Amino acid sequence: MLTRAQKEALVKSLREKFEEAQAVFVTSFKGLTANESNELRKKVREAGGEYRVVKNTLLRIASSGTPAEPLQQFIEGPTGIALAYKDPVALAKVLTEFAKEHEALILRGAALQGKPVEAKGIEALAKLPPREVLLAQLLGLLQAPPARLVQLLANVLRSFLYVLKAIEEKKRAEGGQ
Incomplete structure (x- = not known):
């Protein structure tokens, strides 16, 4: 259990990351094994991004008032976020390919430069x-x-x-x- 100070620090850190990121992808990871999670994190890192699991309430608080605010509509159940710092297209490709290989990872949506993107939009982005x-x-x-x-x-x-x-x-x- 996180203390209040730890939660505040996490929210502050997430806000800074949302300001820096070009896109934030929301995923559902229920059913991924630890090895699959580590493999996903590695692939996301290689694409110039970061993958984290965040509590929904903290994610809602951290994203409000940032370019990532549109992702709030995609937050439900176990939520993981992938932050694209360099190239959102490269990260979208990594996530869609990983989701095809591992059915446990579900792409819910994204916030791309302050605008919401549905799951189908992420697949279209990955084809660019x-x-x-x-x-x-x-x-x-x-x-x-x-x-x-x-x-x-x-x-x-x-x-x-x-x-x-x-x-x-x-x-x-x-x-x-």
């Missing part, structure tokens, strides 16, 4: 390409118009040079007769 790929695609889109303009200008210059070369060869042929 990684952040680096999205940035590369955006860069390709931004780079395409200037590259086409340069290519167009080069083609105009190249065509002009071909015309000059043809005129030169024609004059040489006429002069040689």
Whole structure:
């Protein structure tokens, strides 16, 4: 049993983590073995996140007034939270893959940058390409118009040079007769 001071410290710590996290995922873990829990924690850590089990009342108190407040609608029964500090997409992938392998883990919902996300939304988020790929695609889109303009200008210059070369060869042929 936690003392009042320990509970206050835990709520304060959770508030700070909610402010720092880009997304908070709510799960139900009833039926997970200790080994499976440790495996989940390890995979979440590798994805740049953190997985914790928190009492529902403390979670409600800690999340109120933070970007994680929308997750309150998903809190019921044994609750575990996964905090995404870097890439929410990577953590969503880890959680959905783990939930497919282990039926005891159920994704209830999430708070993504202050907005609620249903379980189906988490699965859709997990299907997105990684952040680096999205940035590369955006860069390709931004780079395409200037590259086409340069290519167009080069083609105009190249065509002009071909015309000059043809005129030169024609004059040489006429002069040689």
